[in-house]
Amino acid sequence: MDDGKMSKPQPSETPVALRGARQNEYIASGIFEQELTYIFDNDWVMVGRQNNIPGPGDYITAAIGKRPIVCIRQKDGSIRAFANFCLHRYAKLLEGLGKVGRIVCPYHAWTYEITGRLIGIANPQGFGDACKSEMGLRELACEVWLGFIFVALRHDLPSMASKLAPLAEHLARYDLSTYEDRYIFGEEIWSGNWKLVYENFVECYHVTYAHKQSIGPTNPTSLAELGPRGERQFSVHYNPYRPEDLPEVHNDELNEDERRRLLVIGIYPNALIAIDANFVWWMALEPQGVERTNGRWGLSFTPKAMKGMKDPDAFAEKVREVIHIATVEDKRVVAAVQQGVQFNAAEPGYLHSTLEIYVDEFRQYLDRMLGRKADTRNTSAEG
Numbered sequence: 292m293d294d295g296k297m298s299k300p301q302p303s304e305t306p307v308a309l310r311g312a313r314q315n316e317y318i319a320s321g322i323f324e325q326e327l328t329y330i331f332d333n334d335w336v337m338v339g340r341q342n343n344i345p346g347p348g349d350y351i352t353a354a355i356g357k358r359p360i361v362c363i364r365q366k367d368g369s370i371r372a373f374a375n376f377c378l379h380r381y382a383k384l385l386e387g388l389g390k391v392g393r394i395v396c397p398y399h400a401w402t403y404e405i406t407g408r409l410i411g412i413a414n415p416q417g418f419g420d421a422c423k424s425e426m427g428l429r430e431l432a433c434e435v436w437l438g439f440i441f442v443a444l445r446h447d448l449p450s451m452a453s454k455l456a457p458l459a460e461h462l463a464r465y466d467l468s469t470y471e472d473r474y475i476f477g478e479e480i481w482s483g484n485w486k487l488v489y490e491n492f493v494e495c496y497h498v499t500y501a502h503k504q505s506i507g508p509t510n511p512t513s514l515a516e517l518g519p520r521g522e523r524q525f526s527v528h529y530n531p532y533r534p535e536d537l538p539e540v541h542n543d544e545l546n547e548d549e550r551r552r553l554l555v556i557g558i559y560p561n562a563l564i565a566i567d568a569n570f571v572w573w574m575a576l577e578p579q580g581v582e583r584t585n586g587r588w589g590l591s592f593t594p595k596a597m598k599g600m601k602d603p604d605a606f607a608e609k610v611r612e613v614i615h616i617a618t619v620e621d622k623r624v625v626a627a628v629q630q631g632v633q634f635n636a637a638e639p640g641y642l643h644s645t646l647e648i649y650v651d652e653f654r655q656y657l658d659r660m661l662g663r664k665a666d667t668r669n670t671s672a673e674g
Contacts, residue, residue: 308641309641312639330560338353340591341468344362352385370433374428378422387477407428436451436452437462438470439562457522467566470593479618480585481626482622485576485584488584488625489557490650492555492557492574499512505614509533514532515531517645517648520648525558528649537550539600541593541599560576560660561575562574562575570592570607572614573591582629590610592610
């Protein structure tokens with residue numbers, strides 16, 4: 292992994308701005324539907340943290356794109372994921388976060404074990420031999436990586452462990468799988484295309500200017516550092532704390548850089564994660580429409596900090612409040628961009644050659660998944 296030091300142009304060098312997406316990519320329904328099919332149906336998506344569902348029967352609902360899913364902790368401790376609809380008349384089976392002994396459809400009471408197997412049909416004689424006990428909910432691929440749950444429609448994809456191996460090595464000293472999950476919010480609606488939410492998070496250009504009431508003063512753009520370039524499944528950059536705002540650290544394993552940095556990570560296509568010496572904030576994006584995105588998010592804390600601090604509850608609540616303010620600030624600018632792209636200008640925008648480089652790398656991922664060349668973006672499916 293890169294050492295993170297932001298490269299600065301030499302006097303004889305002239306930085307070349309990158310070009311962004313055209314405005315119609317954020318408003319065209321045809322492009323949005325292609326993204327659901329070619330991206331969300333064909334890659335791993337993050338849905339939450341494993342400690343959100345600690346015991347047998349504990350479940351969390353989420354979405355792959357717009358497809359409803361549910362992840363359930365099994366009796367053997369594993370987590371399995373299923374399509375969240377009844378085999379009978381397709382009613383959604385479970386909502387939110389909870390615990391069940393069995394899954395009972397709210398419509399006609401068809402009943403399933405937490406393994407997904409169908410075990411009960413009301414008035415079964417009316418179905419003849421069509422519905423049998425070996426039927427079950429459609430099972431999806433499910434993998435836990437550093438405590439994060441990833442789900443995929445396809446079972447033939449390379450594992451997230453293999454795709455994210457360099458990132459796991461980079462994060463090893465944080466021991467993220469042990470973090471205590473204190474907050475989880477199943478709904479945070481953004482008035483913007485899902486890509487705008489993602490792109491906003493993976494660039495550090497806006498921090499000083501858009502986050503004046505939250506992280507802008509403590510983690511200014513002027514201190515930003517780049518991470519590795521050219522990774523195909525993720526990006527990392529760093530927003531270090533000012534020396535006077537360094538957090539207290541209770542993890543002796545962290546090195547000097549890890550103690551002063553806020554790591555900002557994007558895992559394609561929908562996972563956004565921020566990590567410092569004491570906490571991890573995460574958000575899983577669920578596109579609900581061309582201009583509407585749900586950002587399910589949570590906050591987790593290292594047990595070392597929770598044990599070492601004088602008032603861990605007050606600290607956790609303070610972090611939650613800062614994240615809330617930062618989210619309000621981000622939602623404001625994302626909504627402003629969504630309003631601006633309604634003009635539907637043909638000329639693409641510009642990207643800062645370093646501070647927004649990971650927006651460009653995200654666009655390269657989109658190009659690969661959609662099978663298009665960078666210079667032919669948005670030339671089709673504009674309806």
